[in-house]
Amino acid sequence: MTEITEYISNDYKALDSEETIAEVQSFFDEVPFSHFSVLKEGTYLGCIASDDVETFDFDKKVSDYKYTLEGFFARINMNWLDVLEIFAKNDCNMVPVLGEDNSYLGYYELEDVVKFLYETPFLKDQGGIIVVEKNAVDYSIGQITQIVESNNGKLLGLFISDASAEKVQVTIKIALGPMNDIIQTFRRYNYEIVSEHHEDNYMNSLKERSEYLDKYLNI
Numbered sequence: 001m002t003e004i005t006e007y008i009s010n011d012y013k014a015l016d017s018e019e020t021i022a023e024v025q026s027f028f029d030e031v032p033f034s035h036f037s038v039l040k041e042g043t044y045l046g047c048i049a050s051d052d053v054e055t056f057d058f059d060k061k062v063s064d065y066k067y068t069l070e071g072f073f074a075r076i077n078m079n080w081l082d083v084l085e086i087f088a089k090n091d092c093n094m095v096p097v098l099g100e101d102n103s104y105l106g107y108y109e110l111e112d113v114v115k116f117l118y119e120t121p122f123l124k125d126q127g128g129i130i131v132v133e134k135n136a137v138d139y140s141i142g143q144i145t146q147i148v149e150s151n152n153g154k155l156l157g158l159f160i161s162d163a164s165a166e167k168v169q170v171t172i173k174i175a176l177g178p179m180n181d182i183i184q185t186f187r188r189y190n191y192e193i194v195s196e197h198h199e200d201n202y203m204n205s206l207k208e209r210s211e212y213l214d215k216y217l218n219i
Contacts, residue, residue, distance in 0.1 A: 122157035
């Protein structure tokens with residue numbers, strides 16, 4: 001699989017802190033970025049936001065607004081999930097990349113990181129999705145894995161898709177296998193099945209009984 005570092009881009013050079021706001025406004029008119037990197041004598045200072053630039057005096061310099069720069073960045077050795085978290089936390093579509101010595105190496109674009117994500121087995125490989133929910137104090141990733149594998153299922157990946165103080169919701173992707181057996185085992189361990197499944201014999205049985213009762217009551 002491609003390494004995420006192969007997506008580091010230098011298609012556009014970083015902005016210099018001595019550039020005028022007019023120059024930066026022109027830059028953002030030409031590119032789709034929400035933010036972009038600012039350097040001072042080659043050292044990364046932070047990111048300037050395109051929305052902020054629109055409100056600045058065009059005849060001033062970027063350095064006059066250094067207090068508005070946002071200091072987020074990714075390290076060269078970060079995995080794709082950590083990088084994706086930086087995008088989410090900062091509501092941006094580009095993230096600067098720094099080396100271990102804090103040298104500026106380029107940037108990631110959100111579109112490229114999403115393409116990388118599409119190449120992971122979790123999204124690329126064929127399988128079924130189950131969403132389960134349980135009390136926050138009771139759920140266990142180890143138990144979820146054991147339930148899948150004890151039913152001869154192959155786990156492709158999982159993540160916590162929703163959480164509160166009381167409940168945790170986990171989205172699980174499983175290589176095609178005995179989905180109904182896995183679903184019923186989750187129920188035996190007191191997991192609520194949030195997603196709907198054609199293979200769910202238990203729910204299908206309840207539906208059939210409900211339909212039969214409706215017909216009986218309407219006689």
